Amino acid sequence: MTLTGPVDIALVRAPGAARGALSAMPVPPLGLLYVAGALLRAGRTVAVVDAEAEGLNDAAFVERVRALRPAVVGLSGMTPMRADIGKTITLCRPLARRLVLGGVHATRFHDSVLDEFPDLDAAVVGEGEEVAVALLEWWDQGGGGAPPAGVVVRDAPFVEAAVPADLGAMAWPARHLVPHERYAYPFQTARGFTTLISSRGCPFRCTFCDKTVSGSAWRARPPEDVVNELQEIKERYGLGYVCIFDDNFTLRRKRVVAICEEILRRGLRIDWKCEARVDGIDEELAVLMARAGCKTVAFGVESGNQDSLDFLKKDQQLPRMHRAIAACRAAGIETVAYVLVGIPGETPATSLNTLNFAKNADLDFIQFSTLSPFPGTELYEQAMREGWFRETAVFNPADGEELRATLVPPGWTEDELGATLRRMYGGFYLRPRYLARQAVRAGRQGTLLHRARLGLRVARWYLEGRAA
Numbered sequence: 269m270t271l272t273g274p275v276d277i278a279l280v281r282a283p284g285a286a287r288g289a290l291s292a293m294p295v296p297p298l299g300l301l302y303v304a305g306a307l308l309r310a311g312r313t314v315a316v317v318d319a320e321a322e323g324l325n326d327a328a329f330v331e332r333v334r335a336l337r338p339a340v341v342g343l344s345g346m347t348p349m350r351a352d353i354g355k356t357i358t359l360c361r362p363l364a365r366r367l368v369l370g371g372v373h374a375t376r377f378h379d380s381v382l383d384e385f386p387d388l389d390a391a392v393v394g395e396g397e398e399v400a401v402a403l404l405e406w407w408d409q410g411g412g413g414a415p416p417a418g419v420v421v422r423d424a425p426f427v428e429a430a431v432p433a434d435l436g437a438m439a440w441p442a443r444h445l446v447p448h449e450r451y452a453y454p455f456q457t458a459r460g461f462t463t464l465i466s467s468r469g470c471p472f473r474c475t476f477c478d479k480t481v482s483g484s485a486w487r488a489r490p491p492e493d494v495v496n497e498l499q500e501i502k503e504r505y506g507l508g509y510v511c512i513f514d515d516n517f518t519l520r521r522k523r524v525v526a527i528c529e530e531i532l533r534r535g536l537r538i539d540w541k542c543e544a545r546v547d548g549i550d551e552e553l554a555v556l557m558a559r560a561g562c563k564t565v566a567f568g569v570e571s572g573n574q575d576s577l578d579f580l581k582k583d584q585q586l587p588r589m590h591r592a593i594a595a596c597r598a599a600g601i602e603t604v605a606y607v608l609v610g611i612p613g614e615t616p617a618t619s620l621n622t623l624n625f626a627k628n629a630d631l632d633f634i635q636f637s638t639l640s641p642f643p644g645t646e647l648y649e650q651a652m653r654e655g656w657f658r659e660t661a662v663f664n665p666a667d668g669e670e671l672r673a674t675l676v677p678p679g680w681t682e683d684e685l686g687a688t689l690r691r692m693y694g695g696f697y698l699r700p701r702y703l704a705r706q707a708v709r710a711g712r713q714g715t716l717l718h719r720a721r722l723g724l725r726v727a728r729w730y731l732e733g734r735a736a
């Protein structure tokens with residue numbers, strides 16, 4: 269939808285803010301869309317400018333935002349993307365009276381973020397829907413006295429906002445504000461793509477996991493609300509594939525069963541992917557999920573070495589991983605694994621056990637990454653204590669940040685991390701039988717072109733690295 273100004277707030281994702289070898293496939297800015305939904309419900313005029321999706325360069329982005337004449341510009345950002353946060357602030361400063369940052373970086377560094385970015389007027393800490401509504405009201409009233417809970421401004425005390433408890437009462441993401449035909453996802457199996465969150469938070473204790481925004485208390489939306497949203501995605505927006513980005517979609521089996529049964533009861537035909545722990549899926553559940561449209565499950569496998577899983581406090585056993593992956597395969601669900609390279613205790617040689625695990629488990633796709641110690645995590649404290657912390661240019665074709673917090677454990681160099689990562693990608697993907705099987709399946713799904721393009725991008729990244 270094209271909105272002409274003036275608007276109360278423009279929520280923006282600037283050019284480059286989702287960059288990376290795979291960034292020709294930006295995903296919707298879900299956090300911004302949730303904030304937009306809450307503000308619209310509160311009667312505000314809201315625009316979302318996603319320069320990544322619209323293919324805008326800096327000049328075109330600035331013109332788009334300027335034309336909206338926003339009173340406030342709001343942006344989001346993760347810690348590895350702080351150069352982009354700075355750039356967006358510089359571009360937007362002349363365009364609005366107020367500038368506010370929300371998201372992971374603002375939340376983690378709420379006590380220093382206004383010093384880091386002096387042109388910011390405020391930061392929103394934590395889940396931002398209700399806080400953003402309160403902030404705009406506060407600014408309307410002149411912005412005097414203490415700011416609302418969850419808002420950081422200069423020279424005023426900060427009070428944390430309560431985490432929203434009733435997710436079922438929340439407005440859905442305002443998807444009509446962004447061009448959904450421009451979004452795509454590597455694993456999508458149907459035309460039209462979006463993302464959805466059905467629960468927030470995760471009670472597990474993995475030492476590398478940054479739970480800054482949504483914390484450890486798991487909160488979930490009622491199954492009916494989730495299926496209503498899926499139905500809207502299909503019927504109002506005509507989108508056929510949904511990525512459920514919950515930290516832990518399968519934490520409560522009963523809830524997953526209820527969601528699947530409701531999808532089936534309504535005869536809703538929509539493809540979806542979710543992220544799960546291996547202890548959240550069994551044979552029977554996988555069959556039900558597949559019947560309800562689940563095409564892909566992504567597991568945080570992390571490593572094929574049990575010692576490494578224990579080191580990371582993953583609370584997961586290798587045999588259970590094999591079982592969950594096999595259950596999905598038997599049900600016809602594709603499996604993706606997120607896997608880490610450079611876990612302390614592993615060497616470049618023993619980390620290849622993970623590659624062997626992946627091949628033996630017959631996974632469909634793997635995303636290998638170096639282990640990142642993010643501030644606020646147990647791993648970060650450990651990395652600082654042990655002198656393992658570095659910031660390096662990213663090695664991974666799937667991630668788009670320039671500099672990434674990287675852990676360089678004893679026995680490794682940064683070069684070895686990069687080289688091992690490439691060896692893993694090559695060792696997994698460049699197998700003739702694997703490629704042939706994937707090509708046949710993609711042909712059957714009608715995703716051959718989409719996946720071939722993706723494969724070519726990863727291959728280019730791989731070959732460039734070998735030539736360097």
Ligand code: B12
Nearest residue numbers: 285286299342343344346347370371372392395396478668
């Ligand atoms: C889905 C996801 C992705 C997706 C989509 C990201 C996107 N741009 O939307 C993909 C796969 C592309 C991705 C990529 C990356 N991700 Co990611 N991702 C997530 C995940 C699992 C969920 C995010 C989400 O959609 N949450 C739901 C929405 C509703 O929440 P939200 O985005 O946080 O927004 C809320 C608040 O933050 C706030 N808010 C946010 N923005 C704003 C703006 C304003 C103005 C206001 C008022 C409020 C506000 O209000 C929102 C509503 O409550 C989180 C883990 C997590 N649970 O947070 C990791 C996470 C955010 N990702 C992370 C990282 C590091 C990355 C990468 C840099 C690489 C990587 N994987 O290591 C890349 C960078 C990509 C990029 N250039 O943007 C880290 C961030 C760590 C940090 N300290 O910054 C996290 C926390 C994972 C982790 N546990 O370590 N990611």
Ligand code: SF4
Nearest residue numbers: 470472473474477515
């Ligand atoms: S890595 Fe996954 S299971 Fe572990 S704490 Fe984070 S979200 Fe939970």
